[in-house]
Amino acid sequence: MSTTDNLMEAVDLHKAYGPTPALDGAEFAIRAGEVVAVMGPSGSGKSTLLHCLAGIVRPDSGSVLYRGRDLTAMSDAERSALRRGEFGFVFQFGQLVPELTCVENVALPLRLNGTRRKEAEARASEWLARLEVGELAGKRPGEISGGQGQRVAVARALVTGPRVIFADEPTGALDSLNGERVMRLLTDAARDTDAAVVLVTHETRVAAYSDREVVVRDGKSRDMERVA
Amino acid sequence: MSIGHTLLGLLESGPRHGYDLKRAFDGKFGHDRPLHYGQVYSTMARLLKHGLVEVDGIEPGGGPERKRYAITEAGITDVEKWLAQPEKPEPYLQNTLYTKVVLALLTGRSAAGLLDTQRSEHLRLMRELTERKRHGDLADQLVCDHALFHLEADLRWLELTAARLDLLAAEVAE
Ligand SMILES: Nc1ncnc2c1ncn2[C@@H]1O[C@H](COP(=O)(O)OP(=O)(O)O)[C@@H](O)[C@H]1O
Ligand SMILES: [Mg+2]
Numbered sequence: 252m253s254t255t256d257n258l259m260e261a262v263d264l265h266k267a268y269g270p271t272p273a274l275d276g277a278e279f280a281i282r283a284g285e286v287v288a289v290m291g292p293s294g295s296g297k298s299t300l301l302h303c304l305a306g307i308v309r310p311d312s313g314s315v316l317y318r319g320r321d322l323t324a325m326s327d328a329e330r331s332a333l334r335r336g337e338f339g340f341v342f343q344f345g346q347l348v349p350e351l352t353c354v355e356n357v358a359l360p361l362r363l364n365g366t367r368r369k370e371a372e373a374r375a376s377e378w379l380a381r382l383e384v385g386e387l388a389g390k391r392p393g394e395i396s397g398g399q400g401q402r403v404a405v406a407r408a409l410v411t412g413p414r415v416i417f418a419d420e421p422t423g424a425l426d427s428l429n430g431e432r433v434m435r436l437l438t439d440a441a442r443d444t445d446a447a448v449v450l451v452t453h454e455t456r457v458a459a460y461s462d463r464e465v466v467v468r469d470g471k472s473r474d475m476e477r478v479a
Numbered sequence: 480m481s482i483g484h485t486l487l488g489l490l491e492s493g494p495r496h497g498y499d500l501k502r503a504f505d506g507k508f509g510h511d512r513p514l515h516y517g518q519v520y521s522t523m524a525r526l527l528k529h530g531l532v533e534v535d536g537i538e539p540g541g542g543p544e545r546k547r548y549a550i551t552e553a554g555i556t557d558v559e560k561w562l563a564q565p566e567k568p569e570p571y572l573q574n575t576l577y578t579k580v581v582l583a584l585l586t587g588r589s590a591a592g593l594l595d596t597q598r599s600e601h602l603r604l605m606r607e608l609t610e611r612k613r614h615g616d617l618a619d620q621l622v623c624d625h626a627l628f629h630l631e632a633d634l635r636w637l638e639l640t641a642a643r644l645d646l647l648a649a650e651v652a653e
Contacts, residue, residue, distance in 0.1 A: 266493065292641075455602060455630070455634045455635075458602060460609055
């Protein structure tokens, strides 16, 4: 794999919390529009890898290149601008703002980027409809189900037109049927917008929505495409 | 799968010709394995002999596919009995994957590596089935889900085994 093909590439990442390493020489690469599953046992370092790739956590050593720019060399302000502009996030529990309605939640990333309210909420409504939860626009997160909340969270991740979507166990709290639907909607939307997806999951049926998988074990990652 | 019972069941809603039976079977249950005409006629011949179906009419032109079959009372009873009888669960005790894991440990090879390779292979098939679900109807989805859950079970077992490799290694070394 040459560097130029990759939208994002991480080399030799190390990260320790106290004495035990969470990442111990992990590598990762993803191309534009690709869905890559990050698999491995609990505690193996999957979330830490995702956090380093997304610029949420700074690795102790190693580099994370996004379109040729090294995230680890950026200032905090540059990194958060990059996160807001180019990345989208979905976590296991939607992490919606409880005081805001669903449409306000989805519009939030646009508002933070300086989009006017009316325009932001119009685009948010479109994404809610696309995720099949258009009717929830005026409801607050406390009034909707877990499956609905994850769809709202996916809409919020996609509303800014990100180049990379980071999803950490996005279906972890859902039953099979809802989980499948969320995966289907997430990967369809990513395909349509040519966004790459870093999909952390320990469930193989969820990983089956990916194009290929990377396995993390004891803080080391193994790209199964390169092995094959 | 019992082709005889399935064809009988398809006849319960009304008489059908041989070619129509084959088409209905392939559409609903054939998936990757459509019936051969030969299978249909040998099966129908057997069902006729046992009095579970009867010939209801023959279209002009000849050839066995032009026979129209109807289910008999005995046939309906047979379908009823088959549906009421639970299927024997697969015992799954003959397991090549288990053998491979143990042999890898015995010979000092990487059992974790074996697991990763196997997961990759399972995932390849699971991706195909998942893609097929994207485009298929509900029947297709149910059939693919059945396969997907079984493949997932294999992998869960492999993960669990990998997590207990140290214990297993100690035991097989004895
Ligand atoms: N914020 C943290 N503080 C301390 N230890 C952490 C923290 N985050 C992760 N770890 C540790 O790092 C290792 C990897 O964790 P994580 O990346 O969350 O794994 P996974 O997502 O694969 O379950 C674990 O041993 C975990 O306990
Ligand atoms: Mg995690």
